[in-house]
Amino acid sequence: MSIVATEIESIHGALGQQRMIFYRCQDSEGAWHNYGPVITTDDSFDAEAFKAVVAAKVAAALAEAEAQALMGG
Amino acid sequence: MPTYFIDDGGDNSDGSTWAKAYTSIQALDSAVTIASGDTIYIGADSNCTDASAALTITGPADGLPVTIISSTVGSGTTVSYSAGTGDQILATGASSDITFDGSFALVGIRAKAGRHIILAADSNEYATTQNFKAVIGPSGQVQLTMSNGSSSHNKNLTIDLTADGTTGRSTIPVYFGSVGYCSIDGLTFVNSGYRTGAIIAAASLYCDVTITGFDFSGFTNATECEILAGGATFGRIVLTNGITKASVVPYNGTPIGGANYLFTNYRDADAPEALYAATAHGTLLSSASIYRTGGASVEGVAVGWLITTTALCSEVTPFTTPWIYGTVASTGSKTFDLYLTSDLAADLTDAECWLEVEYLKDADEAQWFLATDQRATITATAAAQTDDTTSTWNGTGPSFTYKQKLSVTATIGETGQYRARVAVGKASIASTSYFYTDPKVTVS
Numbered sequence: 209m210s211i212v213a214t215e216i217e218s219i220h221g222a223l224g225q226q227r228m229i230f231y232r233c234q235d236s237e238g239a240w241h242n243y244g245p246v247i248t249t250d251d252s253f254d255a256e257a258f259k260a261v262v263a264a265k266v267a268a269a270l271a272e273a274e275a276q277a278l279m280g281g
Numbered sequence: 282m283p284t285y286f287i288d289d290g291g292d293n294s295d296g297s298t299w300a301k302a303y304t305s306i307q308a309l310d311s312a313v314t315i316a317s318g319d320t321i322y323i324g325a326d327s328n329c330t331d332a333s334a335a336l337t338i339t340g341p342a343d344g345l346p347v348t349i350i351s352s353t354v355g356s357g358t359t360v361s362y363s364a365g366t367g368d369q370i371l372a373t374g375a376s377s378d379i380t381f382d383g384s385f386a387l388v389g390i391r392a393k394a395g396r397h398i399i400l401a402a403d404s405n406e407y408a409t410t411q412n413f414k415a416v417i418g419p420s421g422q423v424q425l426t427m428s429n430g431s432s433s434h435n436k437n438l439t440i441d442l443t444a445d446g447t448t449g450r451s452t453i454p455v456y457f458g459s460v461g462y463c464s465i466d467g468l469t470f471v472n473s474g475y476r477t478g479a480i481i482a483a484a485s486l487y488c489d490v491t492i493t494g495f496d497f498s499g500f501t502n503a504t505e506c507e508i509l510a511g512g513a514t515f516g517r518i519v520l521t522n523g524i525t526k527a528s529v530v531p532y533n534g535t536p537i538g539g540a541n542y543l544f545t546n547y548r549d550a551d552a553p554e555a556l557y558a559a560t561a562h563g564t565l566l567s568s569a570s571i572y573r574t575g576g577a578s579v580e581g582v583a584v585g586w587l588i589t590t591t592a593l594c595s596e597v598t599p600f601t602t603p604w605i606y607g608t609v610a611s612t613g614s615k616t617f618d619l620y621l622t623s624d625l626a627a628d629l630t631d632a633e634c635w636l637e638v639e640y641l642k643d644a645d646e647a648q649w650f651l652a653t654d655q656r657a658t659i660t661a662t663a664a665a666q667t668d669d670t671t672s673t674w675n676g677t678g679p680s681f682t683y684k685q686k687l688s689v690t691a692t693i694g695e696t697g698q699y700r701a702r703v704a705v706g707k708a709s710i711a712s713t714s715y716f717y718t719d720p721k722v723t724v725s
Contacts, residue, residue: 218678225677
């Protein structure tokens with residue numbers, strides 16, 4: 209299973225304030241997986257750029273879950 | 282209950298004085314059977330002379346723990362507490378663990394492992410630590426409550442990750458392994474900047490963990506300071522009053538049945554309004570940037586509570602917020618109001634969202650009674666909760682499409698404390714619904 213799409217689901221708050229950024233990824237079977245939110249007061253946090261990190265993390269989690277399933281865990 | 286001494290300056294004979302001290306805990310453990318109630322002093326700057334691989338120190342399965350205290354080396358049997366600076370307990374090698382297999386109390390001890398340090402390894406064992414320095418290996422963990430019924434109480438626990446060097450390590454440094462209870466009052470790290478994953482993980486078993494006074498701010502290379510790793514943990518995990526990076530992810534996953542997470546005041550600076558609460562039915566996140574004018578504030582910071590729910594949420598399995606406590610100063614009929622807003626597709630009904638108030642109904646009675654504006658019965662026709670036409674909500678993101686008021690009237694028979702919470706019985710409310718409550722309860 210791989211990640212085919214990563215998007216920002218919603219942003220709560222604006223720059224200069226506390227922001228909460230919710231992400232979600234779609235896997236190759238069509239299922240959506242949520243990530244976050246990232247809660248930040250750091251205006252330099254790049255919510256768009258972070259999508260790549262989210263995709264990698266969700267992919268790793270899915271791979272681990274698949275491995276666990278194969279091992280009967 | 283004998284007393285033993287360990288010091289690298291001892292003659293390794295019988296451990297009865299500093300001069301006759303064993304030179305390692307391995308030597309002591311080989312020579313005698315460590316038993317419940319024993320006390321062991323280790324020289325504060327003593328370096329273990331027995332560079333064994335994996336080290337298991339066997340203690341009592343029940344009864345008093347074995348107490349191991351770091352002390353300045355004196356003459357005869359003179360002792361004086363002094364925090365450890367040497368490698369007092371040591372296991373070398375890339376995958377060498379130190380396991381405290383039994384009940385132990387570690388006071389000021391510094392233990393250094395090639396990989397993990399494991400406390401409370403088996404059922405019904407307990408570990409108590411004070412000022413314990415756990416120096417773990419690259420990719421090592423401190424593992425606590427590792428078997429059913431074990432417990433661990435820790436004050437000022439320091440986890441030293443110096444062995445990580447400057448290489449990124451994905452291993453989660455703190456791990457709760459089983460059905461046990463653990464408290465950590467004061468948790469700090471050394472060289473935590475190279476751990477790249479979450480900070481805490483728990484097994485897929487019920488554990489009860491409370492951590493207060495933590496410092497996670499050094500996890501500068503972690504993925505936005507993920508506190509709790511995703512996974513099937515159905516325990517109760519409470520984190521209170523600690524600091525993190527400026528960007529933080531409380532939990533990377535979806536809680537399963539039995540999970541109950543509560544984090545308060547966790548930010549890069551004091552943030553008493555910061556709250557995260559999650560169960561299998563939903564999640565609450567506080568926001569300091571989306572709030573109702575005249576609504577709740579914590580130490581001057583206005584706050585709103587964002588609520589999302591999962592597919593497991595329903596009227597009979599609702600997500601409930603933490604209780605909000607207040608007092609009523611006079612008896613008689615009182616109305617408790619609480620406000621909310623959302624961008625859902627319609628107003629919330631009294632089958633989807635309601636206020637629960639517990640109060641003292643009868644004079645001179647201690648028992649709380651529950652009043653609610655949930656529909657009267659599960660089969661009654663649901664009705665929209667009251668529209669709120671007066672409130673002003675603030676913040677970027679929501680459209681504040683719907684504004685409503687939850688309202689409960691009760692007759693107070695005894696002045697004193699009440700508590701209230703919001704219950705949500707509507708499934709799959711996503712973050713895109715911007716469903717916020719104002720956690721201020723107005724009593725009139």
